[in-house]
Amino acid sequence: MEVGREAQYDVFAEQFLDHARDGFYNAHLDRPACLDLLGDVAGLRVLDAACGPGLYAEELVTRGAAVVGVDISPRMVELSRRRVPGGEFRVHDLAEPLVWLPDASVDRVLFALAVEYVDDRVALLRELRRVLRPDGALVLSRQHPFGNWLRHGGNYFEPRVVEEVWSRGWRVRYWLSPLERTCEELRAAGFLVERLVEPRPSPEAATLDPERFERLSREPTGFLAVRAVPDPR
Numbered sequence: 076m077e078v079g080r081e082a083q084y085d086v087f088a089e090q091f092l093d094h095a096r097d098g099f100y101n102a103h104l105d106r107p108a109c110l111d112l113l114g115d116v117a118g119l120r121v122l123d124a125a126c127g128p129g130l131y132a133e134e135l136v137t138r139g140a141a142v143v144g145v146d147i148s149p150r151m152v153e154l155s156r157r158r159v160p161g162g163e164f165r166v167h168d169l170a171e172p173l174v175w176l177p178d179a180s181v182d183r184v185l186f187a188l189a190v191e192y193v194d195d196r197v198a199l200l201r202e203l204r205r206v207l208r209p210d211g212a213l214v215l216s217r218q219h220p221f222g223n224w225l226r227h228g229g230n231y232f233e234p235r236v237v238e239e240v241w242s243r244g245w246r247v248r249y250w251l252s253p254l255e256r257t258c259e260e261l262r263a264a265g266f267l268v269e270r271l272v273e274p275r276p277s278p279e280a281a282t283l284d285p286e287r288f289e290r291l292s293r294e295p296t297g298f299l300a301v302r303a304v305p306d307p308r
């Protein structure tokens with residue numbers, strides 16, 4: 076089974092925005108980690124691949140970046156346009172090449188919490204490397220593979236597609252794959268992993284949800300994030 080080309084998030088795009096804007100996992104685990112790995116973006120051109128409703132784009136523009144965002148979901152792109160009038164957004168399936176972006180035309184690529192939805196990840200990562208300047212960097216985050224395995228069991232080392240209904244009733248199909256596979260896909264696409272982080276909740280999240288804060292401070296059940304650079308060799 077593959078994930079396929081359906082814009083799965085389109086039907087619950089507004090709900091996702093509502094969930095991700097201030098929610099524990101996105102606002103206090105994933106976004107602080109990826110923004111930290113991106114570093115200072117002032118004056119840089121950033122490709123936000125799978126931009127969702129524009130929460131990252133909003134922050135990046137506030138920090139002085141020029142943002143080009145793409146998402147397969149037309150409703151997500153509409154939400155991004157509304158949220159970040161200064162950004163440039165397109166409906167685009169990342170299974171297709173970014174033909175409208177020249178080689179070496181962006182300084183950073185952010186690919187947050189979406190690699191799970193792509194079937195040919197090496198082809199996509201190669202394309203992200205093509206549009207990235209040689210001195211640029213890719214920041215990618217994904218569900219933590221250990222947390223996935225604890226939840227789904229089965230053979231940790233065998234990538235496979237699962238279908239789930241999340242707590243808000245969202246039906247999602249996505250890839251489970253071991254940490255080794257993500258590292259190997261990055262290598263095959265011409266990247267060197269510079270940093271790998273396993274984000275713990277930001278301190279202010281302790282009062283938001285003490286139980287979740289305590290659990291995610293000790294369990295690898297959230298996300299992981301990497302910063303990778305084009306391999307010059």
Ligand SMILES: C[S@@+](CC[C@H](N)C(=O)[O-])C[C@H]1O[C@@H](n2cnc3c(N)ncnc32)[C@H](O)[C@@H]1O
Pocket residue numbers: 082083084085095101124125126127128129130131145146147148151167168169170186187188189192193
């Ligand atoms: C969990 S959301 C993450 C959104 C955003 N990156 C964030 O972290 O706020 C996953 C996003 O990936 C998008 N997506 C999934 N498959 C895609 C594809 N093949 N091409 C482009 N976007 C895709 C979905 O539409 C959705 O907006």
